[in-house]
Amino acid sequence: MADFKKKGTLVTSFIFFLLGGIEYAVILPTLNEYVHTFTDSSFYLGLVLSAFSLSGLLVAPIFGVLHDKLHKTKLMLLVANCFEIVGNLLYFFGFSEYMLVLSRFIAGIGAGVGASMLAQIARTTTEKERSSAFALFMAARQFGLIFGPGLNIFLEDIDITIGQFKCDKLTSPGLFMAFVWSVFQVMVVFLYYDLPFLSDLPSTDEVASSGPSSSAIPNGEVSAPLPSKEMADVLTDGDTEQTDLPSTYGSVNHPPATHIRPSKLSKKQKVMALLNEEIVVMLASTFIFFFNQTALEACLTPLTKLLLNLNAFGNSLLYCLAGVEIVIGFVSIKLLSKRVQDRVVLTIGMLVEIGSLTVLCVFLPIAGEDQTQYKTSNFISLVSIFVVQVAGLPFILVANVSLLSKLVPEEIQGFSQGVRRSIMGMGTIMGPLWATGATTTPIAFSTVMVVLFTIVQIMIFMSWKKLAEPKREESLRPRLTSGTTVDVSDEKSPLLDNENPSM
Incomplete structure (x- = not known):
């Protein structure tokens, strides 16, 4: 199950960045003509283009702060997708040049969640594999930019009426992207997971030194890691005489664990x-x-x-x-x-x-x-x-x-x-x-x-x-994840497997 969650999250993250490239490539070619159906001023073309970037500029830090506080990337992604869907639907309706500006501004709010996605990737990959992970997801957007123009081939031939709205080569990109983002929303619900951060997982040397050897554990396996909140309670409770881990951590009996966690940064220190x-x-x-x-x-x-x-x-x-x-x-x-x-x-x-x-x-x-x-x-x-x-x-x-x-x-x-x-x-x-x-x-x-x-x-x-690149303690010490054995040779289950990348 842990492997399924990891692969599902990997695929969903890849598709998110892929769709960002496709949206840009699908809408941009006909945007100039679309704007000129309402006004001859080139000012609005620049305004529509800037609106998308401006909203992303404003909301990205907000998404980032919420990610740091809530650690709920999936929830934020679901909310952001709603903005993408609504923004593209408004682009399809296109009553005026002002509607086009508003539609791209709203869609840009949804794109701002990319900051949280990158932060999640950073926290669920080791420093050694992080460059490879980012290369993969940055390449996804470029794939979208390559294949996106090909989608315009069939969008150009569309000329139908849906209710009172005309769907042609100018408006169809908005309807198409609204549909695609809706399908992606379903994927997020069933395939995307908030994977535990590497810093929240117990290191293998802590488990090995504080409990019996792996030979005393059936099959040498640990059933599952503690949730991050429970793990924090255990690690910071240095005065507890006994920690009842068997009920939550398989059959491993641990003495009280101590762990020095860095003090939280104040708002001023963060800035x-x-x-x-x-x-x-x-x-x-x-x-x-x-x-x-x-x-x-x-x-x-x-x-x-x-x-x-x-x-x-x-x-x-x-x-x-x-x-x-x-x-x-x-x-x-x-x-x-x-x-x-x-x-x-x-x-x-x-x-x-x-x-x-x-x-x-x-x-x-x-x-x-x-x-x-x-x-x-x-x-x-x-x-x-x-x-x-x-x-x-x-x-x-x-x-x-x-x-x-x-x-x-x-x-x-x-x-x-x-x-x-x-x-x-x-x-x-x-x-x-x-x-x-x-x-x-x-x-x-x-x-x-x-x-x-x-x-x-x-x-x-x-x-x-x-x-x-700093030599951080967590990057040097292997940590246990779900399905990981105590044997140090099987250290962790990261988001991205360098040896066998799954796509």
């Missing part, structure tokens, strides 16, 4: 923990990553139109190429993270971005706009820069999320991921705005990007020692 030098560096790299990525996405279409005269199909091929390249990058990180620290992976990505953007600084001012004479050279140069720049993105993303989770105290994992999600929202809002200068002021556009990346990389080098 100050995020102002530490190494955390500020991680949040800065978060901002520059999403600022750069969204600016790249926003400026690619006008640049390819100006320099290569590519149509929508050609741009779709470029985005698919980027998606495949990013997925390959995530697979590479999964292998690389076993051998090098996250700070090295982060630096690799940053240096790749700085190099490609530096070349872009040189290319954009001298690129020939005469598409007949310069089309071949422009194509080779722009696509090469694009490919190299995309290659560095997964290294920054995975290393950033993984290293941040290792540097912050476990008590504020949810809050820290929520703050990170807010910083991400700021980047996704400001990036497209800055990208508007790609065709009008190319030198300023590309130079500022290089300067920002260089500043963050200097910050990384100056904080290099503090960015080392």
